[in-house]
Amino acid sequence: MGIAALRKVLDPQPVELSHFRGRTVAVDADNLLWSFVTAFGARGEQPLAPDGRPTGHVIGLTGRLNLYAKHAIKSVWVYDGPQPQLKAATLAERADRIAEQGSIELTLQQLAESKLLLTALGISWMEAPMESDAQCAHFVRSGLAYAAVTQDYDIALHGAPRAGRNLTQSETRKPELLDLEAGLAKAKLTREQLVDVAILIGTDYNAGFPGVGPVKAVRLVQKHGDLHGALAALGQTLPEAEEIRALFLRHPVDATAAPKWRAPDAAKAGDILESYGLSRARAEELCRALAATHATSLRDF
DSSP states (O other): OOOOGHHHOOOEEEEEEEGGGTTTEEEHHHHHHHHHHHHHTTTTOOOBBBEEEEEEHHHHHHEEEEEEEEHTOOEEEOOOOOOGGGGGHEEEEHHHHHHHHHHHOOOHHHHHHHHHHHHTTOOOOEEEESSSHHHHHHHHTTTTEEEOOOSHHHHHHHHHSEEEEOOOSSSSSSEEEEEHHHHHHHOOOOOHHHHHHHHHHOOOTTTTTTTHHHHHHHHHHHHSSSHHHHHHHHHHHOTTTTHHHHHSSOOOTTTTOOOOOOOOHHHHHHHHHTTTOOOHHHHHHHHHHHHHHSOOOOOOO
16 A cells, blocks of 8 residues: 555645745655656646657646745755665666556656756755655754645655645645644654554555555554564564664754745746747746745744
């Protein structure tokens, strides 16, 4: 079932997009950009620039930034850095699945292009020391952002106090707020125990254990106290247990990083969008909205 199964444990609550007005969010860039390109793929579409380059990531990015600006939401976009060795099997499996299914994928070139566009738009972005969601969680814990934005539930394992999901205007996927403290209290777990539950179900760093879903994992950890007690009860071992735990509980982050926004460069942004066959007017409109948003004072949390 994977970490998505944590939805049954953490119970995110519906929220209006206006809840985020005037606040800063730390965006898991790889996660959202991947969702943009795969959304086009799911519809059987692949928008292309005049020179044949895919443009789904750019269309999705500008659309999302327009939506944020409409609600005066500031955003800092955080990209993955080098990935943990324990994630190698997951990444290889993901690559094989994309190849077998002929799916649209998010490429390194598209990631680089998105960074150029964010720079032209004056939007803060950075590359994390390792996993982007850990850095996003750090920004929220340190008060530099109100919430992380991602579709992945492992944001809770990295300790983000709040996370926004589905921050779109979709009619089928309504915005949600994942409040970590409330979710843990309802599940009667500590964050450390939540990590242990996830390891039993299966994470990006390890396969889960046969027959163990979210309900059984929670019951095992509550009864036996932690991962080691649960594994003993199952008659299982996991040599990498403490290494996996550390990747969630003490993941490398850049504690010196702080979001910084600049005035958008409408001419440069216009050149970039025009190269994808998109209108300069789109860039000018977005730059005006972003300039106003970046000048907005932050709300108290």
